[in-house]
Every structure is written in C-alpha cells, then in structure tokens.
Amino acid sequence: MPQEPSELNRQESPGExxxxxxxxxxxxxxxxxxxxxxxxxxxxxxxxxxxxxxxREEIRQSARRNPLPQLKEELRQIDRELESxxxxxxxxxxxxxxxxxxxxxxxRFGGLGILIGWLLKSYVG
Numbered sequence: 001m002p003q004e005p006s007e008l009n010r011q012e013s014p015g016e017x018x019x020x021x022x023x024x025x026x027x028x029x030x031x032x033x034x035x036x037x038x039x040x041x042x043x044x045x046x047x048x049x050x051x052x053x054x055x056r057e058e059i060r061q062s063a064r065r066n067p068l069p070q071l072k073e074e075l076r077q078i079d080r081e082l083e084s085x086x087x088x089x090x091x092x093x094x095x096x097x098x099x100x101x102x103x104x105x106x107x108r109f110g111g112l113g114i115l116i117g118w119l120l121k122s123y124v125g
Contacts, residue, residue, distance in 0.1 A: 055078060
C-alpha cells in the first residue's frame with residue numbers, strides 16, 4: 001500500500017521532531033525560570049512593603065510625640081519607596097505577555113463577527 005507524502009516526511013525527519021520538542025522544552029524551562037524569578041521578586045517586595053508599613057507607623061507615632069524634620073523626611077522616603085513597590089506589584093498582574101494572546105483573539109473573532117454581521121445585513125437587506 002503506498003504511503004502518503006506527509007507520512008514519508010514524518011518518517012524521513014524524526015530528528016526534526018526531536019529538535020522541535022527540545023526547543024519547546026527549552027522555552028518552557030525559560031518561562032518557568034522567569035516565573036520563579038518574578039515570584040521571588042513579588043515575595044521580597046511584599047515583605048519589604050510590610051516592613052516599611054510597620055516602620056511608617058512607628059515614625060508617625062514618634063512624629064506625633066516629637067515632630068522632627070528628620071522624621072518627616074524619612075516618612076517621605078518611606079512613602080516614595082512604598083509607592084514604587086506598589087507599582088512593581090501591580091505591574092506583575094498585567095503585562096503585555098499575559099494579555100497578548102487573549103487580546104489578539106478578541107480582535108480576530110470580534111472582527112470576524114462584525115464582518116459576518118455586515119455580510120448577513122447586506123444579504124438580507
């Protein structure tokens with residue numbers, strides 16, 4: 001029985017399939033390493049955020065009892081660092097890589113739906 005050309009191609013290039021599989025595994029490992037690194041950074045940021053929050057409350061209580069310019073300056077620095085940490089934590093939730101595929105799928109299928117709607121409208125009306 002004759003074999004189909006696609007079957008011949010598969011039999012002739014098993015190394016190609018293995019190299020694609022190896023590349024996919026390498027990409028998955030890189031993604032996992034990046035995810036682990038980001039998770040570690042988020043943990044460090046959350047811990048630092050909690051420490052700064054406690055320190056800020058201590059300074060506020062001290063400033064109420066004895067308002068010194070040094071305490072006010074330290075409080076401003078802590079607030080700036082907390083804002084920076086919050087921005088880093090928020091950016092971990094939304095990145096272009098995480099929403100790229102759903103975004104393009106919505107564009108593709110939304111555009112397809114509009115096109116089909118126009119075709120049906122022109123056909124009916």
